[in-house]
Structure formats: C-alpha cells, structure tokens
Amino acid sequence: MTTTSLPPVLTLRDGYLDNLSVLGLGPRAMRDRARIVDAFLGNHPDLVEWMNLPALSRCEELARTGAWPVIVYAVAHNGLLLDLELIGAKNLTGIGAAIETRDPDGFARMRAAGNRLGWTSKWVETLLGEGLAVLLAWTGGTTAQLTTDIIDAFETGLIATTTLTPSMLRAYRARLAGLRAILFDTKVIDTPPRRRPTASSYEERFAAVEMAPSLRKTFLRYVTVRSAVARPSTVDCLINDLLPFAEYLTAHAPEIRHLHHLRRHHIEAYLIWNRHRSWRGRHAAAGAGRTVSTAVAQAAVLTLRNMLDDITDWGWKDVPTRRLVFRADIPKLGQPLPRALAPDIDAALMAAVDALDDPFARVAVTVLRHTGLRIGELLDLELGSVYDYGPAGSWLKVPLGKLATERMVPLDATALAALDQWTGQRGPSRALPHPRTGTVTDFLFTNHGRRLGPTRIRNGLIAASTAAGLRGTDGADCR
Numbered sequence: 001m002t003t004t005s006l007p008p009v010l011t012l013r014d015g016y017l018d019n020l021s022v023l024g025l026g027p028r029a030m031r032d033r034a035r036i037v038d039a040f041l042g043n044h045p046d047l048v049e050w051m052n053l054p055a056l057s058r059c060e061e062l063a064r065t066g067a068w069p070v071i072v073y074a075v076a077h078n079g080l081l082l083d084l085e086l087i088g089a090k091n092l093t094g095i096g097a098a099i100e101t102r103d104p105d106g107f108a109r110m111r112a113a114g115n116r117l118g119w120t121s122k123w124v125e126t127l128l129g130e131g132l133a134v135l136l137a138w139t140g141g142t143t144a145q146l147t148t149d150i151i152d153a154f155e156t157g158l159i160a161t162t163t164l165t166p167s168m169l170r171a172y173r174a175r176l177a178g179l180r181a182i183l184f185d186t187k188v189i190d191t192p193p194r195r196r197p198t199a200s201s202y203e204e205r206f207a208a209v210e211m212a213p214s215l216r217k218t219f220l221r222y223v224t225v226r227s228a229v230a231r232p233s234t235v236d237c238l239i240n241d242l243l244p245f246a247e248y249l250t251a252h253a254p255e256i257r258h259l260h261h262l263r264r265h266h267i268e269a270y271l272i273w274n275r276h277r278s279w280r281g282r283h284a285a286a287g288a289g290r291t292v293s294t295a296v297a298q299a300a301v302l303t304l305r306n307m308l309d310d311i312t313d314w315g316w317k318d319v320p321t322r323r324l325v326f327r328a329d330i331p332k333l334g335q336p337l338p339r340a341l342a343p344d345i346d347a348a349l350m351a352a353v354d355a356l357d358d359p360f361a362r363v364a365v366t367v368l369r370h371t372g373l374r375i376g377e378l379l380d381l382e383l384g385s386v387y388d389y390g391p392a393g394s395w396l397k398v399p400l401g402k403l404a405t406e407r408m409v410p411l412d413a414t415a416l417a418a419l420d421q422w423t424g425q426r427g428p429s430r431a432l433p434h435p436r437t438g439t440v441t442d443f444l445f446t447n448h449g450r451r452l453g454p455t456r457i458r459n460g461l462i463a464a465s466t467a468a469g470l471r472g473t474d475g476a477d478c479r
C-alpha cells in the first residue's frame with residue numbers, strides 16, 4: 001500500500017482548491033489559499049521528494065508558509081504518506097477528519113464498535129482521529145486493509161522515532177492498544193488484544209540489572225530451560241526471585257563472577273540481606289521504606305536453592321563445589337494457611353466490598369467469597385456456566401483449572417445475584433482464544449474486548465479491607 005509517485009501538480013492543485021470551495025470561504029480567503037498552494041508546489045513540485053527532507057526542516061517550512069492543509073489534502077486524497085518522524089514532530093491538525101472522508105464506512109464501523117465495547121465517546125473519537133487516522137496516513141489504504149503486521153510495524157517504528165517524547169509515545173501506544181481491540185471486535189484482524197503488549201523479554205529483564213556477564217548468562221539459560229515446562233507466570237516469579245540475588249552479588253560480593261566462586265559465607269550474608277531488603281521494580285515507590293514480606297523472602301531463597309540443585313543435577317559446568325543452601329535456610333512463614341475471619345469481621349469486609357466503585361471487583365470478590373473458587377478459575381468462567389436444576393438449585397460449572405479438574409459448585413442467592421448483575425452489564429464481546437488450549441471461548445469476565453485480570457480483584461479487596469479497618473491492608477492477609 002506504499003506510494004512512490006503523485007498525480008501531476010495541476011491535478012493536486014485543482015483538487016485542493018475544489019475541496020476548499022465547499023467550505024464556503026470568501027474570495028479573499030480563496031485567493032490566499034491559492035497563493036499558498038501555488039508557492040509551495042512551485043518550490044516543491046514532487047511532494048514525495050519533499051517528504052525525504054529532515055522532519056524539523058519540513059515543520060519550519062510548513063509553519064512559515066502555512067502549507068500544512070495542502071499536505072493534509074495530499075495525504076487524504078493523492079496517496080502521499082506521512083513518515084514517522086514528521087508524525088512525531090508535527091501537530092497533525094485536520095488529519096483525522098481528512099482521512100475519514102477517504103474511508104467513511106470504515107470509520108463508521110470502527111466508531112460503532114468502540115461504542116459497543118463500552119468506551120466513552122471522547123475516547124472513541126481519540127482512537128479514530130489520533131490513532132486510526134494517523135496509522136492510515138502512514139500506511140495508506142483503508143481500514144479494511146489493515147493487518148496485525150502493519151500495526152506491529154507502525155508501533156515498532158514509533159518506538160524508534162527520535163521526534164516523539166516519552167509521553168507522546170505512551171499516548172500513541174495506548175491508542176494502538178484500543179485500536180487493536182476495535183479491529184479484533186470488527187474482525188478486521190484475528191489477533192486478540194494482548195494484556196501486556198509491552199512486556200519485557202527475559203533478556204531485557206536480566207539486562208536491566210547490573211551483574212557479571214557470566215552470571216547473567218547462567219540465570220538466563222536457567223529460566224529459558226524452565227520456561228519449556230513451566231507456565232509464563234511461574235517463569236516470571238523465577239526471574240523476580242533471581243534478580244535480587246544478582247543485585248546482592250553485584251553490590252556486596254563483586255568478586256563473584258561465576259557461580260562456582262560462591263561459598264557458604266556468601267549465602268549466609270545474602271540470607272540476612274534478603275530478609276530485610278526493600279521492595280524493588282515497579283513496586284519500589286509504593287513500598288518505599290518497607291521491607292518485603294516473609295513470603296517474598298522465602299520464595300527468593302527457595303528459587304535460589306532449586307536453581308543450584310537443578311543445574312548441579314543437570315551437570316552444568318558453572319556450579320558451586322558443594323551444596324550451599326539447606327532446608328534450615330528457608331524462612332518460616334508465621335501462618336501457613338489463612339485464618340478464617342470472625343463473623344463480625346467477615347460482615348464488615350463484605351459490607352465494604354458491596355460499596356466498592358469497581359463493579360468487576362465487587363462482583364468478583366462476592367463470587368469468590370460465596371463459592372470458594374480460585375481467582376484463576378473465576379477468570380476462566382464462560383458464558384452459560386450457570387445451570388438451573390430446579391429443586392436442586394443453581395450450580396456453577398467450573399472449567400479445568402490449576403488442578404486440571406472440572407466440577408460443579410452450588411450457588412447461593414448472593415453469588416447468583418452477583419453473576420446475574422455482571423452478565424446484565426457485560427455487553428457484547430468477540431470470543432477469545434483460550435490461553436491454554438487455543439479454543440475460541442466466550443469468557444464471562446471481559447471488558448472493552450479484553451479479558452479481565454486479577455489485579456483489579458486484589459486492589460478491590462485491599463480497598464475493602466482498608467475501608468473495613470482490617471489489619472494487613474497490603475493484601476498479604478486478604479486471601
């Protein structure tokens with residue numbers, strides 16, 4: 001859908017002036033516009049060649065000559081393509097309305113899909129005018145010709161663009177995420193919207209932490225091997241547990257360049273440091289001044305012990321000369337199982353849950369409380385999973401989950417009402433591939449064309465716990 005040449009200059013000029021005539025401009029305004037287009041095209045008869053000039057030079061010339069409307073018309077009607085550098089450097093006033101005149105049916109279809117997914121009209125217009133229109137100005141063609149590869153190439157190009165500020169890049173990526181959902185819902189593309197399109201790779205996560213290259217190579221090799229048999233969330237936890245150990249070695253034992261240099265005194269010092277370390281990563285600001293919980297410290301030691309045992313059993317060369325982490329080194333949890341809430345505390349917590357502003361968190365916590373489901377089982381529920389057996393009551397079909405079992409759970413009136421409430425406000429959504437089986441599935445808990453995740457449930461539970469005046473408001477005790 002690329003363009004290498006344009007129609008003759010007169011055709012562009014006449015088309016531009018004819019397009020202006022329908023705007024109801026006065027004779028003087030028309031003369032001024034005609035003088036601008038004649039001067040600009042006289043200096044640049046080949047706009048494709050002009051597009052190869054530096055973006056800042058083009059922006060300065062457009063500001064000086066007032067010829068931006070000419071470029072907008074050429075992009076919308078004469079096949080001229082905007083480049084990413086100009087997109088980042090120029091205020092693209094008028095490009096959305098101009099591109100929509102080229103593809104009115106496609107824009108109308110996307111607008112209807114955005115409204116159907118439950119977005120505000122303001123956000124839908126932002127997605128179309130500042131997302132879809134810019135994408136089409138870059139690639140050409142119409143909405144129906146878009147593919148996942150084109151959108152991926154556009155996003156990759158934006159990341160490499162030097163004229164975009166970080167805030168502009170974040171805004172464009174947010175629009176592209178919404179645009180992907182709309183295009184998937186309208187079946188223009190068949191790739192479902194991703195929950196974390198910008199998640200870092202294993203290599204990037206280990207590269208972000210300073211450590212010896214040989215240690216990075218060993219850690220990366222280990223998590224890559226484990227990823228062949230473990231779920232992505234498990235591998236994510238492994239990385240989160242190994243990175244603090246790498247940080248400790250870099251800061252407190254820089255002489256350790258290989259794992260076979262480790263000695264018992266290094267491990268003992270790490271165990272003390274690990275128990276009193278502060279939060280890290282994206283949670284560091286929220287947990288400033290606080291130490292990690294015993295459960296987090298325990299997971300880090302367990303992962304380290306398992307890694308050293310695994311690579312020793314696998315016969316890797318870079319392994320310690322003897323076993324360094326023992327069972328007695330594992331921090332003990334004060335209470336292995338969560339305590340049952342007293343009736344008055346339970347009533348206060350559920351009253352706070354009923355007052356939550358987030359309808360998903362309110363429904364999800366209520367169903368979890370009255371059915372005993374795991375969070376993953378709740379999120380995997382499908383439409384039509386409630387069965388009415390008459391005198392035997394209503395039952396919930398729980399799909400295959402963590403334990404690879406399928407079961408039926410009785411529903412009381414409260415849980416049934418919560419599920420009915422969510423079903424009534426859910427709205428339409430295109431079926432999504434199941435992350436484990438790939439089977440196209442109508443998930444119950446979706447919003448704006450995407451599956452909902454556990455974060456909003458945990459945040460809602462923490463907010464309810466805080467409102468009810470319960471201890472452990474960081475969520476550690478609210479399981």
